[in-house]
Amino acid sequence: MAWRMITHRCGHQERINVDGPYVIVEQRVRRAEETLCTSCTGIQSRRSNRLDGFCELWGSRSQCDRAEPIRRRVLAQVTVLARHARIEDRDAFDELRKQVLRRDDAEWWLEHRTDAITILAQDIEL
Ligand SMILES: [Zn+2]
Incomplete structure (x- = not known):
């Protein structure tokens, strides 16, 4: 399997799988770069949960x-x-x-x- 290190929007890095057709892989990489990592997503959703009550x-x-x-x-x-x-x-x-x-x-x-x-x-x- 081929892997690439990418940097999420929050600045954290993650190793993602880059096996597969070029277009799909590029999409996967771009989506990962535009989003927060799993841990930051969790923190953010817990924070907004508290705000919403x-x-x-x-x-x-x-x-x-x-x-x-x-x-x-x-x-x-x-x-x-x-x-x-x-x-x-x-x-x-x-x-x-x-x-x-x-x-x-x-x-x-x-x-x-x-x-x-x-x-x-x-x-x-x-
Ligand atoms: Zn993060």
């Missing part, structure tokens, strides 16, 4: 990685719903938002990738 997820690394975009999508949906909610429902939506931020079980998010809002809403009588 998300709790730490627990589960295996791969569960957490897959659960992360799901709960972000759900929070975005709740935000949109809340914006269109009637005044008297605002408190309930605030509560729903808190539930999304607090749910820390990665496996739960994977299980409820499509019906998370429904399940959480059942508990707060929306």
Whole structure:
């Protein structure tokens, strides 16, 4: 296997595999150079999680990685719903938002990738 050292946008270096057709390899190299390394990506996403108020997820690394975009999508949906909610429902939506931020079980998010809002809403009588 052929390898090349590349420098990520964050300045960290990584050895990447350069086997394969030239065009594909060039694309892979360019993408790697334009992005942060895995460790900086993790730090950045944990930091933005704290800013958004998300709790730490627990589960295996791969569960957490897959659960992360799901709960972000759900929070975005709740935000949109809340914006269109009637005044008297605002408190309930605030509560729903808190539930999304607090749910820390990665496996739960994977299980409820499509019906998370429904399940959480059942508990707060929306
Ligand atoms: Zn880095």
